[in-house]
Amino acid sequence: MHAGQPAPEPGRPFLPGPTFAAPYHLAPDGPRPDTDAYGRTDNPTVRALEAAIGGLEGGEAVAFASGMAAITGALLAFLRPGDTVLVPADGYYKTRAFAEDVLGARGVTVRAVPTTGPYELSGVRLVLVETPANPGLDVVDLAALAGQVHAAGALLAVDNTTATPLGQTPLALGADLVVASGTKALTGHSDLILGYAAATDPATVAALRDWRAMTGGVPGPFEAWLAHRSMGTLDLRLARQEANAAAVAEYLAGRAGVTGLRWPGRPADPGYATARAQMRRIPGVVTFELDSAERATAFLAATTLVASATSFGGLHSSADRRAQFGDRVAPGLIRLSCGCEDAADLVADLAAGLDAALRH
Incomplete structure (x- = not known):
């Protein structure tokens, strides 16, 4: 209920915002550290939402315009031609379709694996699982899978949409990366489209932020504010x-x-x-x-x-x-x-x- 909210200040609301801005005033000599410059990369309302989600996931969150923007951004940011990725055979069908149609066309080998496995990890760069899977609702032991994935030198990404970070915290169970649609239970009022990714490794977070800045998949400030408000319940x-x-x-x-x-x-x-x-x-x-x-x-x-x-x-x-x-x-x-x-x-x-x- 208090995640991501500012410290109490007399005369100020519990949850300020939203801040609507494309450009901000700059100092005459240009942008300065820790000051907002341009809305695609800088918005205090989005940062407050990211602080709330990150606090629940146990890492640093990067908000995206939709769940698919977060999932596809994470996959494209960390996969290169020649890599192999495992995706859930029984998870969200659009994720599988993106991997097969888009990643496959760009030289990434895509293998679909049921949530409960078995997982053949030789030569794999990244494993994406969704647990509970949508729509079949199979679950996988994330701590055990993380150990197997890391022993093979791969990364583990977990789609946490169905569970939400109050349902489970994959980063604490060994996952390298969490992706999710915030459209669903996280915000819960069926009135906005949102996504996010979260990680604990600063380099991973930086790669996600760089990808989002370059591709422009940022959420609007009103959607970010509405999502943050909705998370309280x-x-x-x-x-x-x-x-x-x-x-x-x-x-x-x-x-x-x-x-x-x-x-x-x-x-x-x-x-x-x-x-x-x-x-x-x-x-x-x-x-x-x-x-x-x-x-x-x-x-x-x-x-x-x-x-x-x-x-x-x-x-x-x-x-x-x-x-x-x-x-x-x-x-x-x-x-x-x-x-x-x-x-x-x-x-x-x-x-x-x-x-x-x-x-x-």
Whole structure:
């Protein structure tokens, strides 16, 4: 709640800003150290957000205009022609598509690996994992994987979007780099687009800042301010979403017509032991399958509280059929993001939606 905020000063707000500026006044002899000069590289509102995120991640954060800007920036900043990168086969499909289409065309060897492995690390420059994976929700032991990756002389980058830095801190578990979309649960109100990367090594952070300055993927000051404001309720939102996900998973586990249920907070889930060992919060995302795309679509059309939307981590519950976007999943797989509604109301809405879908 206090991360990144200035020291108390009478007559000043808890969270000042946003500061809207492209150029700033310069001294007659030009820019001076520790003074703002130009908005693409210098903005106090963005710095305050970075301080807040960095404090939670346990490193120094660099804010980007979107999650994809952060992920692609990190990959392009550290990979060169001839390098080999491992990307999650079951993670966010756009990351995999970028690696295969863009990095592959630039001479980088790309190999897709399931989150749970096995990882063949010989000759690898960088390993990118997403845990819990989106949308399959597999998890990997980050401390163990970091040891393997570093022994092979490679870097470990972790997409922390689903978990958020209150859910887990990959840098403390040995990761070299964290990337994430701040659009999702970190800010949680479904009203902005944002991304970030974080690291503890000053050279890594400098490389990220240089890349962002050269390519221009900076967030706007209003989005940065709105994100920082929204982070104050992160723990409250995550607690409610986790509780709702637990109620939803319990209901879906006994529901006829539902298969492939995944939620790492459920003791029967394959990732439960690892998730409980390395995570402080289990995210409010639940996946399950219906036996056809038509039934999945009918379910999305019949729910009232659960909005049909392709995002997750917001105050409002939402769901989507992932196969329609190119995810390599079953046609009827639903990714459900539990929001902050009343748990009983949410379960009742799911029951009504499933009743309607299974009549098809």
